[in-house]
Structures are given as structure tokens and as C-alpha cells.
Amino acid sequence: MTTVDRVVGAGIDRIDGPAKVRGTAPYAYEHDPGEPIAHVALVQSTVNRGRITQLDPTRAEAMAGVLAVLTPANAPRLSGDLASDLPVLQSLDVHYQGQVVAVVVAETSEVAKAAVGEVSVEYAAEPPDVRLAVDRPDLYAPEKIMAGYETDSVIGDVDGALAAAAVTVDATYETPTQHNNPIEMHTSMARWDGDQLTMWDANQGPHNIVNDLVAGFALDGGHQVRIISPYVGGAFGSKAFTHPNQMVAAMAARVVGRTVVLELTRQQMFSLVGHRTPTIQRVRLGADPEGRLSAISHEVVEHTSRVNEFAEQTATPTRVLYAAPNRRTTHRLARLDVPPPTIMRAPGETPGMFALESAMDELAHELGIDPVELRIRNEPTEDPERHIPWSSRSLVQCLRTGAERFGWAGRDLRPGVRTDGRWLVGTGVAAATYPARRRKADCRISVAGTPAGPARYVVEIDGSDIGTGAWTALTQIAADALGVGMGDVELRIGDSRLPFAGGAGGSTGLASWGSAIVLTARELRRRLEDEYGGQVPPDGVTVDGGVPGPSPHAQERSMHSFGAHFVEVRVDADTGEVRVPRATSVYAAGTIVNAKTARSQFLGGFCMGLSMALHEESVQDEVHGHYANHDLAEYHVATNADIGEIDIAWLDEDDPYVNELGLKGIGEIGITGAAAAVANGYWHATCKRIRDLPITPDKYFR
Amino acid sequence: MDTEITLRVDGAAHPLTVDTRTTLLDALRERLRNTSPKKGCDHGQCGACTVLLDGRRVNSCLVLAVTVGDAEVTTSDGLAAGGQPHPLHRSFVERDAFQCGYCTPGQVCSAAGVIEEARAGWPSAVTADLTAADAELTDAEIRERMSGNLCRCAAYANIVPAVADVAQASGVRR
Numbered sequence: 001m002t003t004v005d006r007v008v009g010a011g012i013d014r015i016d017g018p019a020k021v022r023g024t025a026p027y028a029y030e031h032d033p034g035e036p037i038a039h040v041a042l043v044q045s046t047v048n049r050g051r052i053t054q055l056d057p058t059r060a061e062a063m064a065g066v067l068a069v070l071t072p073a074n075a076p077r078l079s080g081d082l083a084s085d086l087p088v089l090q091s092l093d094v095h096y097q098g099q100v101v102a103v104v105v106a107e108t109s110e111v112a113k114a115a116v117g118e119v120s121v122e123y124a125a126e127p128p129d130v131r132l133a134v135d136r137p138d139l140y141a142p143e144k145i146m147a148g149y150e151t152d153s154v155i156g157d158v159d160g161a162l163a164a165a166a167v168t169v170d171a172t173y174e175t176p177t178q179h180n181n182p183i184e185m186h187t188s189m190a191r192w193d194g195d196q197l198t199m200w201d202a203n204q205g206p207h208n209i210v211n212d213l214v215a216g217f218a219l220d221g222g223h224q225v226r227i228i229s230p231y232v233g234g235a236f237g238s239k240a241f242t243h244p245n246q247m248v249a250a251m252a253a254r255v256v257g258r259t260v261v262l263e264l265t266r267q268q269m270f271s272l273v274g275h276r277t278p279t280i281q282r283v284r285l286g287a288d289p290e291g292r293l294s295a296i297s298h299e300v301v302e303h304t305s306r307v308n309e310f311a312e313q314t315a316t317p318t319r320v321l322y323a324a325p326n327r328r329t330t331h332r333l334a335r336l337d338v339p340p341p342t343i344m345r346a347p348g349e350t351p352g353m354f355a356l357e358s359a360m361d362e363l364a365h366e367l368g369i370d371p372v373e374l375r376i377r378n379e380p381t382e383d384p385e386r387h388i389p390w391s392s393r394s395l396v397q398c399l400r401t402g403a404e405r406f407g408w409a410g411r412d413l414r415p416g417v418r419t420d421g422r423w424l425v426g427t428g429v430a431a432a433t434y435p436a437r438r439r440k441a442d443c444r445i446s447v448a449g450t451p452a453g454p455a456r457y458v459v460e461i462d463g464s465d466i467g468t469g470a471w472t473a474l475t476q477i478a479a480d481a482l483g484v485g486m487g488d489v490e491l492r493i494g495d496s497r498l499p500f501a502g503g504a505g506g507s508t509g510l511a512s513w514g515s516a517i518v519l520t521a522r523e524l525r526r527r528l529e530d531e532y533g534g535q536v537p538p539d540g541v542t543v544d545g546g547v548p549g550p551s552p553h554a555q556e557r558s559m560h561s562f563g564a565h566f567v568e569v570r571v572d573a574d575t576g577e578v579r580v581p582r583a584t585s586v587y588a589a590g591t592i593v594n595a596k597t598a599r600s601q602f603l604g605g606f607c608m609g610l611s612m613a614l615h616e617e618s619v620q621d622e623v624h625g626h627y628a629n630h631d632l633a634e635y636h637v638a639t640n641a642d643i644g645e646i647d648i649a650w651l652d653e654d655d656p657y658v659n660e661l662g663l664k665g666i667g668e669i670g671i672t673g674a675a676a677a678v679a680n681g682y683w684h685a686t687c688k689r690i691r692d693l694p695i696t697p698d699k700y701f702r
Numbered sequence: 703m704d705t706e707i708t709l710r711v712d713g714a715a716h717p718l719t720v721d722t723r724t725t726l727l728d729a730l731r732e733r734l735r736n737t738s739p740k741k742g743c744d745h746g747q748c749g750a751c752t753v754l755l756d757g758r759r760v761n762s763c764l765v766l767a768v769t770v771g772d773a774e775v776t777t778s779d780g781l782a783a784g785g786q787p788h789p790l791h792r793s794f795v796e797r798d799a800f801q802c803g804y805c806t807p808g809q810v811c812s813a814a815g816v817i818e819e820a821r822a823g824w825p826s827a828v829t830a831d832l833t834a835a836d837a838e839l840t841d842a843e844i845r846e847r848m849s850g851n852l853c854r855c856a857a858y859a860n861i862v863p864a865v866a867d868v869a870q871a872s873g874v875r876r
Binding site for chain 1: 735743747803853857
């Protein structure tokens, strides 16, 4: 082996880039199954809650080109303990509007879509119950909230400390239902060869999908299912878990005996693949005149569905961000007639940080203290609830560096006093934080000599690239770990036949998959050295390795990334239009593997937070229970013209505890706190505190 | 109802039979298996299906295949003449102007259209001088003109310089 320069840390162009820009990288529908593909279309419930009383598929079945119509009466029986809304067509009960009640399979997509309109369905409907409120008598405390956190945390005497505090803030913040809306709709192309199922699928981790298909179709094991997903067109949480699309595609393929594809429509993305729960959050802060917090209380009310319990961990960032001797966080759920909620980029931290970081801004104003300084004064020396040291924490440095880059010094604390023509101008700040975790991952590396040149290393792991840059970053990690050039590494990801890995989620990808590659590479190099004198033997060598789960230090060190956002907000005094012409975000997230793709990750996270602040809201009709604005014309997301000059930076941070690479994961931290920074800047511009997102122009006039 | 048509795509003629309801996007993806243009909404709301029709950008999901006639359809893949990447292909990779890549072929086709529209003097909603023979492609102009192409990964701040680099190199006023 020759010595080569290390590539971890460099800004490397995406290795999948040339194929992606031309459009030749195959996403789920774009693989060649070797035979004509039949098309699947869905009949969905038009009522929110009730029961199917009559379902007549005969007109659809008689149409030329229709291959089959699946209904609860004739669909294959699914077995196993399937969760949520996965038991598709197994019952006449309807739990949410948009639920799949029949499935059409046809020779072409046009015929399939037309046949959907020919299936007649009648329902006995009941009025839906969809309104989230803090005074609902049926709110309940779930046993645990997501990611294994305790539902509540109570330390000290919060009410006593609030009563005694010199300065307090008591405010309620609301975030609306949001939909992930990756641009590639959920797509599943399925084929059975005997009892072997192959599925080309859009997901965040092929292994995540296998178990539900094994359970649903009563298969002997994962070896009977192969999920292939080398390229995925965005996900943001919505493709982490199995959804009805995978079950329907597998059923339809089994019934018609050939390859079928189900591409959800954009409208179906609003009912069948999850959403971010709306939240109502009461935050109370108590502080002394110097701004030192004596009490923090963060109480969350959010929803889940009739068919799953999804308990978002919304107040968990409040458990780590600031020091205070008396603290309380709680989560209560309302079980409503809504489609099953799911994870959406930084579930919990994203809505939770909007509330906490807005409240900190309100407290800074009450105290007359600069909001950057207020945060620095409340920097905890250890994890304030677990009472263990940080693995590393650089929030204060992020705040100071960001303030300097943005030009924060000398900022006038007074709100509503700066104008530029019709524009009211303000600036805002908020912190960002996200946990650093590592999960179990297996890896296999094989090396073989090539006749003409250097040895070729094949690195296999079922990681995913949903736009994160994993194809490139994992190749960099493998090259460094093996001590070879990137060109000598052939990476294989996105296939459930590859060694096990958890999906892309919770910002765990590189921490888990990268660590597995490093340890496996180390073992391979040791074997080459010890057994083959440092030479690659003619028959090659294969080594299996991996990481068993969380960092061995995870119980003794608190592991989080941190950051700080600074934004300029302009509000048109005549129209209420809101613009964010410039922003600075500074992060400390341990090792940065690829300077180019990492910047894009931070940028994308921040912009999704800006989109949340100003645009995103799924409006549920309280009478009929559907999402009224269920397409991209009416569910607004940030467009190119919404994004101004964005300065992204990160600090060097050496963390020997988190994982083999010292990296903390960067897919989600960018969105956390971003909406609060915008809302805080909006207040500084206008004197108006908007506590219910999004900050649409009409809210300026209320 | 089925109709026989010939689609000219990326320099090749393809005789095929389509349902009169078939969109150009579905004809490309489902019949010809040219999956360079992507489906992101099927309603002209996201721009992922953007192709060039005789050099002008269109949402191919809003064009019926039977109406295309002799017009030349160019996808992002077709912009790679002779297998050589188009300057926009290079600039999008160099500027990391995408993440998941799904909206990207549409962004690339849209960018190619934008550069030609500016050269031809077509104004946009943010153009100050409506009388100029050609339009100045400032960052604000690029942002405005590229706003029909949604990118949920939000690579917008990288798309702007990727388009600007190629516009500048091809002599469009900046």
C-alpha cells in the first residue's frame, strides 16, 4: 500500500453528481425490471372516519387494460402484527381521509387513473375529531416519547422558582401540521419470483422496510425480500418507515404476477406517508435581573392518530440547552382522526426550538439584555438534567463567531425603529442543537488485486444517500481508513442484500456507517499486515466488521451538536411581505467529512427552517378532515427567490467520545432554531411577536 | 384512444403509440423509458419535469404527447452532446447545486432556458429595464427566473452561482 493524502475534511465533488445532473442515476421507478411494467393507482376514502358500506369494482374491472381491482373483499390477506396503517385493504373501517380502500392495476398509468374513478364506494361516516387544543379532556401522557426519552422531566420546584423570579416570560407557541414533501414521491416497483420479492423503492434505509414485508406476507425471513434503493429523491423523514405504498405494490405484484409500479401522486403525499404533528407549547422562564435562569418550564401538547402512537420529543432540546436549577418538560397527546404522523427533519427539536428560542428572545427583551449575551450567561457547565459532562460543546463559540461574521455588535435592542423605505428592518438570533448518536451497523470490505493496477477495495454496507452526500463521504472515509485513493474504493450502498445498517435518520448515517467502515478497514489492514506481509494475496481477502450500537461513552457523556443562526428580516409595512435577505449560521458538529456537501446540508437545513418560519402549513378542514391545501401550489415551500445571501461556517471541534470519526451528524441541526431566529428578527423589525407559525403577510395586520 | 406519433427526443426519432391522454412526461418516462425528466407533482407546480421544446423550457407534465408534433424535445441527458457534459452539468456539480438530485435535470433544463431567454431580452418580474435588447442576468434575476423549479433540499443558494457561472462564460450580461 502506498501512502496517500487524507481526503476526510476536503471539499470533494459528489461522485454521483455527473449521473444526477444528466438524470441518469436510477431512482425507484427508473430501474429496468426486464419486462413491461403494470401501473397501480389508488382509490382513497373520501370520508375521515367511518366504515365502507358498499364497494363496487365491476365497472372498473370491465375496462380495457385493467388487470385487477383489489378491495377489502378480495385482497390478499396480510398476516403478522403490522403497525399503523400498513394492514392495507384488511378491513372496512376508515380511520383517516385518504386511506387506501381499493387498488387498481392496469397496463398503463392512464387506464389505471381513469379506472380509479369507476370504483364506486359508499360509507357510513361519522364526524371527524381533528382539532388539537390544550383543554381537551382526553389528552394523555404516553409511556415514552420517541427516541426512548422519558415523557416528562421534573427537577426542583419550578412553580416556586417562577413565583420568586424577578423577571418571567409565560407564552404559548403553536406550530402547524407540516408535510415533508420530498420532490420524488414515494415510489415502489415490485416483482415476485416465486416466493422472492424484489422491490425498487424510495426509502431512507432498505433494511427498515424488509421486516414489515416479511411480517405482512408471512415470509420465512429477510432473505426472501430484496429492497434496492441506490438513489432516493429526498425524504426528510417521510421515507424512514414502511408506508402503505410498499404493502400495496407487493400485493398488486403478487395478484397480477408481474412487475408493477406504484408512484404516489403529490396529493397522496399528504395522507399516506406521514406529517409533522402540530404543537401547542407553553414555555415559562424565570430569571434574576442579570438574566440567570432560575426556572424553565416547557409543556407540549401534540397529536397522534387512531392507528399509531407517535409521541414527538418536542421539549427534549430544552433538557440540554440552558442551565437552570428548576426545570420541567412534559408531553401530552391527543389521539385524533388524522393520518399517522411521522418524523420530519429533526422531529421534536424543530418545533421545540421554535418555542424555547422565541421565549429566550422575549426574556432578553424583558431584561434589556442582548439576546446573544443572555444565552452565554446561561451556558451550562454540564448536562443540566443528566448531570454528566459534555462530550464537547461549543455553543458559546458558535454564538460569538456568528455575531462577528454577521456584524451583530452595536445592534440596537429596541424593536420597530429601523426603516428602509417601506421596509421595516430587524435582526434576530437563535441557537441550534441536535443529539449526536451512533447506531449498529455492519460492513464488509473485500480486496482483490487487479492485473493492471493497484488493488481494488469493495466496501459494502446498506447505507443510504437521500441527498446527504453519503455516496461521496463514505468513499472518502473508506479511502482514508484503508490508506488508499478514493478511486481505489468501490462503495456499494442502498440494497438490503448488503450488510445491515440502520436507515438515514436522526443524523446517524455517517456516525454509524462511517464508524463501521473505519473499524472494518482497520481489521482488514491488520490482517493484510499480519497474514500476508502487507501484500494483497492473489485470491483476495474479505473482512466483516461493524459497530454494535451507541458509543461506549454514551452513558457518561452528553453528546450534542450546537450552532447559532443570525438573520436579517425585512417586513413590508404596506403589504406585510417578509423577506430574509441575509443570514449567518455557525455550527460545531465535530469532524466535517466533506466540506462541500456539508455546507449544502447546513444550508438546506437552515432554508427548510426558513420555509417553516414563513410558508409551511397544512390546513386541515375541521368538518371533513382532509388537508385542504394538498399540493405544491397551495402548500408553500421556499423557492429560489425566497433565499438570500446565506453565510455558512463551522468551527473545528475535536470530540474523542462520539464515534471513531469524531463526527456528530449534520443532517438536522441546520433546521433547529432557524424558525425562531426568523421570528425573533421579525419582532425586532416590527414590534410584533408572532407565536404561531408560519409568519404569513396577514399576521402583520392583526 | 390510441394514436401513432413520432417523438423527436435528444436527437433521435421514436415512433410510438400513445393514449391521447398521455403527457409528454409520461411518454418519455413510461413509454420511451427516458427517465431524465422527473415527476414531482404532475401538475406543473414543481418544475422537476422541465425539458426544452425547440429550445424553450416547458413543464412536460402539462404538454400532451400528441401535441408535440415535430418539435425537438431535449432532456438534461440530451444536453450532453456526444456524451460530453454540458457546461451547466459541470457547474452544477462544481457548485454542489443539488443534494438528492431529483429536481436537478429539470433545474438544468430550466437554467439552459433562462440563459437563452436573457440573451433574447425577455424580461422577468424583477427586470428594471424593459427596453433592453438583452436582459442582465443578476443574481436577483436568476433567483426569480429559476423559482418555477422547486428544490426541497434547498440548494438554491448554490444553484444561483451555478447558473451565473455558465451565463457569464457564454457572454450573457451579469
